[in-house]
Amino acid sequence: MRRQMMPGRLLPIIFFLFLPVLLHSQDEASRGAVRGGLESNSAVYLDDAAIGPAPARWGSNNYLKLDWQRDSLSAGLQAEWYPQALAGYPSELKGAGLTGLYFDWQGRLVQLHAGSFFQQLGSGLLMRSWEDRDLGLNNCITGALASFHTAGRAFEAKAFGGFPKYGLWPSTGSAVAGLDLSLDLISAFAPESSHSLRLEGSVTDRIAREVEDGVSFLAHTAGFDLPVHTPGWSARMFYAWEGFSLKAEYVGKGRDFYAEQLPGAHEQYRLKPGNALLVEASAAVGPFSGSITLRRLENMASRIFNTTASPSIANTLNYLPSLCMQQTYLLAGLNPYVTYADGEAGLQGDLFWNFRRGTALGGRYGMRLHICGSWIEALPFALPDRETSHLAYRDINIDLERRWNRSFKTIFFVSIQENSPTHGNRKATNAQNVFVIDGLYKFSPIASLRIELQYLYSQELTRDWMAALAEFSLAPHWSITLSDMYNHGSTGVHYFNVGAAYSVSSFNISLQAGRNREGFVCSGGVCRWQPAFSGAVLRVQWSF
């Protein structure tokens, strides 16, 4: 079991550190501002003959966040409580814990921070600590951070170090440290210029303070010692001028422990360095705008600690989202692509065409066209067969949105996807074509009905699907949703859902009941596995 900071030892310390803040808050004139957020997601699961037994009887994920700020001082904490985590969430989330506690002082040019913090270097390929409650991920770092910038922010520097969170508490078995520098050349030498050119660089180190016995054994068997330090670095450039921007980033990663896949489902343990290249550009000309992204990854999985246990989304130190479009329609997101961190290269592009109001094609209310495509290939040396790589994933998505009059608007959406179940190790792929009509009709300024009709055509996996959704809204408080996904090509299972939501100010409550299919739940291009379940989910969110 991994050693973690114990709540019993921490809580009294936290209490006494916060006491001055609490006492001070009684002084009305200078108590500062307090903000907070409360979120509770709870579910009841039922057995369902169509999809199998319930994954659990119930689950509940609860979060409370409080922040206090007065002038340049701020402090805050986050508490989480998982009496039993929702199905599909990392198993490390169990019990209650203070998952974030910080004190911060921000001067005119200097910032000093003690406690937990989130940090991202560049695009996050090298290192990212962030929170995503849909994924059950929060790898905030508990330690210290200092940053400095010149007046006008032409030069910025920051240094940090600490223990990344794993489960509910910081993991003391592994530490990270980093240094980040940023120089805005145009601001420094020609502040009035419309150009922007920034050069950035970072170095990091992950320090393994403890190593799992199983990992040590495998390393010794394979004939190498595990390094204590896993260094990393990145060099970045950002240029922008009026409607154009270009970003380039190269990341190098020191030798790390890898289980290399071999033919016949065998594994070979090795120490391998990693690297990544990312180039992104976006531009706008007249009614057109677009972006293109090129990315290559080689051995870039970065974990808080090495383990022989099943991979957990909570055990991550960097951000490797899938390169393709993140789908929002039910059937288009049925089989999402998940990044192959061992080795892949891909290209992704977006084109937006805004037909302005009053033009021949735009009509009285305007029209929008969006085309998005991606092509991803696995790198041959990262595949078990070491053959020439094949296609890992490609898609093309087109959506056309038009408002016909003050009351009626439609979206036509087509997504053509091809996904390799072996990440390009074999030539065989699964193809699926998704067609969606999405219409919104406003009965009055506050009452509206939205209907989605969807069809998925495929000759592979579970073959054809159809889906429909109806959402009635009464602004600004109420909405009711009914939906069904039906796999008529193979299993004949319906996935009915009914939901209602009420919101007022920053308070939102929603209840959803029905049957849910197993599959990947993705957020920000990162995915976790969700088992099939039938039941009801209650979500309450409040910020103040």
Add this chain to the structure above:
Amino acid sequence: MKRLAIIIALLFSALIRVDAQVIPDVKLSDAGGKTVTAVSLADHKTPFVVSFWMTTCKPCMKELEALTDAVADWEGSFPLRIYAVSVDDSRSLQRAMAMSRNWEGITPLFDPNGDLRRALNISAVPQVFVYDKDGKQFYTHIGYRPGDEQELLSQLRKCAGK
């Protein structure tokens, strides 16, 4: 567990008297990559709207389209200032930049590591805020339903005292 509950209860007690919240002093970036502080959005002359959105959030896009229409139809006695803060992470940042380049009347800003989102304790998008001319929060609403923009504009007029 008991001690945790005590701490949380004590902290809640501190919330009983909470002033109108001022927009936090957090760094964002604009479409040209330059740093913009959230407090600098308050121009001490007119109120303004801040809408949080992301490229994969359909209600967010619907809200921004409704706000674009509202800008086109605006006949108020003060300029309508709307800032759309993308909370897309770095993966979707370029798409958010490309998508927002052709917006009319809405100023896009970017919060790729969620600093302002965390400072305002936003747990779900879209969430929209109306701030007065000095940056004090006047109104907020979570989620979007077609027609919400009418309430938003009504609150904005109230905030401006018009």
